[in-house]
Amino acid sequence: MGNDVAIKAYREGKLPFPDGTIIAALHYRYVASEENNKVFGQAQSFVPGSPTNIQFMVKDSTKYAATGGWGFAHFQDGKPGEAAFMKSCFPCHQKAKGSDLVFTRYAP
Ligand code: HEC
Structure with missing residues (x-):
């Protein structure tokens, strides 16, 4: 899911995503x-x-x-992720460098 800034950038194929973009992944x-x-x-x-x-x-x-312009957050049972676990986000998301560290594509 994304806020209006995220969805507008997705629809326009705009990269990098502008400041104010928020993307949420529900698992x-x-x-x-x-x-x-x-x-x-x-x-x-x-x-x-x-x-x-x-x-x-x-x-x-x-x-x-320091993390490509993205802040990463994780919550499980209402509790934020441990500091060590949170260090894993940016290195893996760097594999999506060609799409501003975002893996998920917009599917019209
Ligand atoms: C081992 C690699 C890896 C790690 C570590 C990782 N992610 Fe991701 N993340 C992915 C992949 C691949 C996707 C897209 C596929 C999916 O959602 O399963 C994704 C999707 C996301 C998305 C949806 C936007 C997008 O890029 O598609 C968010 C938000 C996200 N991850 C946040 C985080 C956060 C926060 C952390 C650290 C707690 C984290 N990720 C750690 C690989 C990773």
């Missing part, structure tokens, strides 16, 4: 759907289960200059 367990599988007659349907965590990327090229 869920991946569970089989008994209800749908009954219809299909075989196990082939999966749906989101219980939520696991929520992560954010917030663009502020001054405040977060």
Whole structure:
């Protein structure tokens, strides 16, 4: 999910994302759907289960200059991620350098 700044930049194909961009990733367990599988007659349907965590990327090229202009946040059961764990975000997201550290593409 993204705020208006994020979605506007996505739609216009604008890179880098402007300051003020906020992108959220909601994560869920991946569970089989008994209800749908009954219809299909075989196990082939999966749906989101219980939520696991929520992560954010917030663009502020001054405040977060050391991490490519992005601030990273992680919450599980309402609690923020440990400092050591939070150090893993930027190095991995650097693999998406060609799209301003954002992996997810806009699908119109
Ligand atoms: C090992 C690599 C890796 C690490 C570490 C990692 N991410 Fe990601 N992240 C990804 C990939 C790949 C995606 C896109 C696919 C997906 O969402 O599963 C993604 C997606 C996201 C998104 C949605 C925007 C986008 O880039 O697609 C946010 C927000 C996000 N991650 C935040 C974080 C935060 C916060 C941390 C640190 C706690 C973190 N990530 C650590 C690989 C990583």
